[in-house]
Amino acid sequence: SQQGEEDPQALSIQEGENATMNCSYKTSINNLQWYRQNSGRGLVHLILIRSNEREKHSGRLRVTLDTSKKSSSLLITASRAADTASYFCATVLTGANNLFFGTGTRLTVIP
């Protein structure tokens, strides 16, 4: 499979703490994206980082990309109960058009 793999599979933290989840992938990519999925809903795009970028910020989100290690991390700072969701990384492989999704990290933020 060309999917990414997220780590950990599940994460439970207290409100106000930071949450870090990681994604590893197998082959050369064009870009890597993170999506959020609330329970029973569709996925929502959060952020895209290109293969020539190392770090990107969007509000309370910080994404890093290390192409030499074929890995990315998503940091959510000052978490809120509303951040409770599953988070998926998705890669666009070099020369390809479509997304390959990872297996997801289920984040629970306890109020």
Place this chain on the structure above:
Amino acid sequence: NAGVTQTPKFRVLKTGQSMTLLCAQDMNHEYMYWYRQDPGMGLRLIHYSVGEGTTAKGEVPDGYNVSRLKKQNFLLGLESAAPSQTSVYFCASSYYLGQKNIQYFGAGTRLSVL
């Protein structure tokens, strides 16, 4: 602006029955996709379309057919449902492919095949 709308939201089928899932988008996106989501498997691409009248196979196309007769609609058909097709199905659309391929998803259809 509704975005991506999927119908129905839930469906129960008996083995061997057929059904069609409808996806509609109002964002004038050229590209549309059908995924299935199974526990522990993430999303897997079934079929996709790069424009009206075109379709292509994804990662897990067997047992499914699709049609894109109008730009805004993408239909997923199951001709003879099997229990292995019990899953949650998501439709998505995007304005670009490749480097700028950011996808917008519907709320999903939960299908059970008995």
